Amino acid sequence: MRLKNYIILLACVLAVNTATAQETSKKTNRLTDSVTEVYNVLKVNKNIKQGLYQAVYQENIPVATGMYDNDKRVGTWRFFDPKGKLMETYDYSNGKLGFEAPETEVSNLRYFADIEIDSADVVNKPVKIGGRYFGYLPYVQLFKLPKDIWDIDRNKYIAQVELLISPLGRLAYYWVHITGYNYDRTIKMSLNLPNEDDKIFKPATKNGEPVACRIIIRARITEYGNLDFLAK
Template identity: 40%
Template sequence: MKYFFALLLCVTTLNLFAQVTQKRDEKLIQDVQERYSVLADSPSIRHGFYQAIYRKKTVIASGRYERGKRVGMWHYYSKTGQLLQNYDYDKHAIVYSSPVDTMRSVRYIIDDEIKPNDAIAPPIKPGSVYFGYMPYVKLIQMPAGLEEFDYTTLVATVELLVSPGGRLADFKIRITRPGGFININKVADMPLDAIEPEDKIFLPASKNGQNVGMTIIVTCRFDSRGRVLF
């Protein structure tokens, strides 16, 4: 029996050692900081409580990681602190979604004919319309050769094609200059490998109750220094 307890103590000690974490505080995008922990013996693996904070005062996302995966209930908020969505990662289900879970900078395009009485539901991203799109927005970079332009006149769009099954099928970043004398239209096809597996999953769009593919367009601008504003 004493050997059993000795073995149990050893296993428990090893398990506790494996759970030792280190805190991180990093910029996610302009105006948004991440606060989270990683495993001490695996610094690339997030583990424990997570927060994303807008301008150092407003929490826009909170939840827990378990060895690199989001688990349990996560809460997502707008930049003003209004609750937008509660998402249960254990059940892969939206528990709550605010009726104002929309942003003017996010729009949807369906590659199909729409009749006046059709019921259309856009794809839904776990994380809502603000925090949910940051994994793609943070990959926007100012292309070379545009240094002579006023950055505030440029527009960046993230274009996400979501399949009828709710999977990210294509990802593009486009830089344009609307209304300018010199036309700018630079497009980069982004590798899907640059996206974490959990950020390739959506609740699919539907038309009259049937799943359909749809493109999500997320529009961002730049400040005078070429930093992305979202």
């Protein structure tokens, strides 16, 4: 009987310890001037995300939603544009792209591959997990306006982010072009991104064969000197 009681007591202690270890606290973080992420972290280790994650545009429109388990994305995540339109679904547990919204003329992204294409070729653009809005936020949020042009009129200057994606699906270079009145400057950005996943793409293909492709993101300069997508 004593052994049985000890086993029951041990099981209860383990259950309490497990429950305590999974206790979480809520955190918020601003990704851009327009997007804030809201998620939970373990109380015992605030670097580990656990449970529901949401990124919200202007405080009321989710642009990304999914679950974390021990700091890993799990299950199906959904990614939206700032108007709430579904752009992509991705199953992180099985590594499968479920849905990718068709490209439209109003997209802020443009694609350029230096290859010959004829009418019989089947060409697919690169795909970024996270969709064509949330998935590309890291490349606009990392930019900071140089001090020598900090006082420019933001409305009179144009910004473009340029990414080169290799046939292996890796980010090969990352530039920002700033143009305005009598001004034209290209700034080379570091490839040492904080998140390794931001270097990985599903590459463009021609007839099933991977090819290099440039992605141009049309952006605006914010009042804080960062970049954000052009409003539509």
